[in-house]
Amino acid sequence: YNRYGKRSPVLPLTDLVQGSSWAAFLLFGAMVVGLPTPQTWVAAGFIIVYILLVNGVNSSLRDLANDFAFGARTTAIWLGARPFPPDQFTIPTRLRLYAFFWQTILNLLGPILPVIDKFPLSRSEQLPWWLEMILRILAIQCYLLLWQITRKNTSTRDIDIVLMGHNICMLLMLFTAVLPLTDPLTRWAIILAFTLPLLTADWLADKWFSHGLTRIPTEQ
Numbered sequence: 297y298n299r300y301g302k303r304s305p306v307l308p309l310t311d312l313v314q315g316s317s318w319a320a321f322l323l324f325g326a327m328v329v330g331l332p333t334p335q336t337w338v339a340a341g342f343i344i345v346y347i348l349l350v351n352g353v354n355s356s357l358r359d360l361a362n363d364f365a366f367g368a369r370t371t372a373i374w375l376g377a378r379p380f381p382p383d384q385f386t387i388p389t390r391l392r393l394y395a396f397f398w399q400t401i402l403n404l405l406g407p408i409l410p411v412i413d414k415f416p417l418s419r420s421e422q423l424p425w426w427l428e429m430i431l432r433i434l435a436i437q438c439y440l441l442l443w444q445i446t447r448k449n450t451s452t453r454d455i456d457i458v459l460m461g462h463n464i465c466m467l468l469m470l471f472t473a474v475l476p477l478t479d480p481l482t483r484w485a486i487i488l489a490f491t492l493p494l495l496t497a498d499w500l501a502d503k504w505f506s507h508g509l510t511r512i513p514t515e516q
Contacts, residue, residue, distance in 0.1 A: 302368040308352060311371060315347030334413040335477065342405045342470055345398050349466065353395045354459045357445065360385050361452070383452045392446045399442050402466060403435040409473035427472065434469045441465060 301310035319340035326332040332340075356363070356372030361379040363370050376388035410423060423431075441462040445455070467490065475483050 302363065302370060304369065307369055307371040307374040308348065311348045311351040312344065314351060315344035318347055319343045335409055335474075338405055338409045338412050339470070339474060342402065342409070345402045345405065346466055346470070349395065349398050349402065350463060352398075353391070353442075353445070354463060357385065357387075357450075358456065358459055379452075384449050385452065387446045387448055387450060395442055395446050396439075399438055402469070403438060406435070406469040406473045407431045409470075410477060427476065430472050431469060434465050434472065437465045438462060438469070 301307075301314070304310045322336065322340050322343060323332055326336045352371035356370040357377060359370070360372055360377055362368075364373060364379050371394075372391060375391040375394055377385055377391050379385045407423070407428070410427075441458055444450075444458050445462060471486065471490070475486065478486070
């Protein structure tokens with residue numbers, strides 16, 4: 297992605313290719329144990345849209361100043377985002393529309409994932425009220441965090457916290473929809489596989505920089 301993706305003339309295309317690559321892992325796993333189900337395809341679509349948001353909006357804005365300084369091409373820069381001193385960046389309307397469009401698609405995919413192969417739903421097949429409530433809360437939280445990220449003149453101070461919160465909320469939406477469909481062993485394996493890196497990320501970063509190491513910008 298850093299070597300070729302940030303030199304592409306059409307940046308969202310490289311995000312789409314990377315998202316499709318991650319979704320291919322899911323499809324491969326489904327084919328190993330049988331055949332992809334309707335839920336498999338919806339989850340694959342969720343992953344693709346998730347990567348479009350993470351690469352095209354979150355990561356592009358997090359690294360905006362560095363990417364812009366070294367002439368890298370990212371989706372955010374392609375859509376008009378620009379850094380300006382001392383610690384802010386400006387977000388054009390087209391980037392906000394791009395971000396909220398894909399966030400809406402993502403928020404629609406999550407709630408239909410558990411029931412996609414059961415339409416029309418009988419009363420017994422409808423989502424439990426608590427599951428619907430969790431998905432709605434996560435969807436609203438995603439919108440609120442995305443709004444905070446894409447304000448017209450956004451400060452880079454503490455933006456990493458908001459970006460991480462947005463990423464986590466999007467993943468929680470997928471997990472909330474998927475985990476009730478899995479057996480207990482798979483459920484806990486998924487939870488541990490994704491929570492342990494999140495819990496240790498800040499600790500590892502603090503330990504890394506506490507040894508006197510500093511981040512040196514390098515050309516992408």
